[in-house]
Amino acid sequence: MVSRPAPASALPPGTELPGHAGFWRSVLDDVREPVFLQDPEGALRWANAAAERLGPAELVGVTETTGTVGHRPAKIRVLPGGWRAWTVVDDGRRRPEEFLAEAGPKLALARGRHGTARVIAELAASALGDCAFVLLPTTRGRWEWWSCTEHGAAGHGRIRRVPPQLAPVVSDAVTDVARPEIRAVPATEVAALPAAVAEPFEGHLEVSVVSFGSGMAGAVLLGRRGEPAFGVSQGQAVEAFADAAGTALANAQRYASQEEATRGLESTLLPTPPAQVDGANFELWYEPAGGVLGVGGDFYDVLSRDDGSAFVVVGDICGKGAEAAALTGRVRHSLAALHLVERDGRTMLRLLNELLISGGSNRFATLVLGSVAAAESGLDVTLASGGHPAPLVLRRGGGVEEISVPGTLVGVSPQARFAEATTHLAEGDVCLLYTDGVTEARNRTESTELFGDERLYTVLEDCVGQPAREVVRRLREAVREWLGNSGHDDIAVLAIEAAPRAE
Secondary structure (H helix, E strand, O other), rough: OEEEEOOOOOOOOOOOEEEEEEHHHHHOOOOOOOOOEOOOOOOOOOOOHHHHHHOOOOOEOOOOOOEEEEEEEEEEEOOOOEEEEEEEEOOOOOHHHHHHHHHHHHHOOOHHHHHHHHHOOOHHHHHHOOOOEEEEEOOOOOEEEEEEEOOOOOOEEEEEOOOOOOOOOHHEEEHHHOOOEEEEHHHHHHHHHHHHHHHHHOOOOOOEEEEEEEOOOEEEEEEEEEOOOOHHHHHHHHHHHHHHHHHHHHHHHHHHHHHHHHHHHHHHHOOOOOOOOEEEEEEEEEEEEOOOOOOOOEEEEEEEOOOOOOOOEEEEEOOOEEEEEEHHHHHHHHHHOOOOOOOOOHHHHHHHHHHHOOOOOOOOOEEEEEEEEOOOOOEEEEEHHHHHHHOOEEEEOOOEEEEEOOOOOOOOOOOOEEEEEEEEEEEOOOOOOOOOOHHEEEOOOOOOOOOOHHHHHHHHOOOOOHHHHHHHHHHHHHHHHHHHOOOOOEEEEEEEEEEEOOO
């Protein structure tokens, strides 16, 4: 009993199923197993939705009650009038859609080009063949490969690119970026591949190669000793898997490029270690809010000058994230250049204000900047401010003082005005520059309650007489205790201490 089905999406014109056909259809279309209906002459008359997904298949009867559909076992039930229902039974093998559903999350979780290629080889060897090689073009005319066998043995290496005249099928598949396409690889071509790739395929019944498509150059070589795991649906399963694998590789490559660009940007934005000034200690607390970049809208710099003094700045760019970080880099680099030719803080702020306005940015900044220079006894600190929290001085003899340097926001108005003031730090005095990430830290249990100026002063008053390192440590502990596990804005703190001179 042999029957070859025609397309079964609808009955041929003029034909009828026996009584209750509508009932059969409504019931059988929801059945998970593929079901085919044959008329008494052996012609296929109908197939349910699951059978249509299985695709065209040869129906072969083994006994009156058993047979095969393609390579899959089936039960045959004789119906009234000589009709027969063929139901494909579950032989314990996964269906293609089940394999693809399992493969998707594993591909999505793979990390990097190497990790994704390795997972592709493992998945292909587990369901599509007995041996799998992932081939990707790389630099200097080479192919990089990842392999896996049905038993989980894996390998990785590089080979010289095989010339198209020696392996035209494989070469064409590796360079084809249009769409996944499975191709049979002749034995002579397998033998022409480098030994690292060719030897594992010895004794295989069939070797095929499928390109990734998805705009991704590369292919998977598959070796098979027995019958296809998914029968007549094997080719569809292979191509669908290759399409998903190509997308995963393209995403991994795109992510790697973004990560490389991010690292390059990050390296230009990260603050540098503070300059050395005789008689000065600089202590820092820098904690961005988080995100892709390890920097944020708050920043600091302590840069050396030829006369032994240092240029210092603590600033806060409005907003957070990548855009704020990019503007942070622009401001820092501009100030790094300006301080080489200009010493007056008010002039530097005015020039920076003009730069931000002319650049068309809708963001503004607050800054405090100036110079730290050794004096006969202690340090002279000259600071100018543009809308920034006032600097505070912890006097070793007692008390916390505010340095009054009023100024408007930077980057908002061409008529902005800035002030400058100089204070002297005796030995043991500490000057604290900070951003509002400290005072605007939100309470861990009551988010509307801020750390505020009063708590800041309380912490600092308890630190009077302590070195800068201890002042910063206690302030950091107090703010973190206040925050708990809740998020916070960018924080930047710079403490300047007048310390004993080096002998």
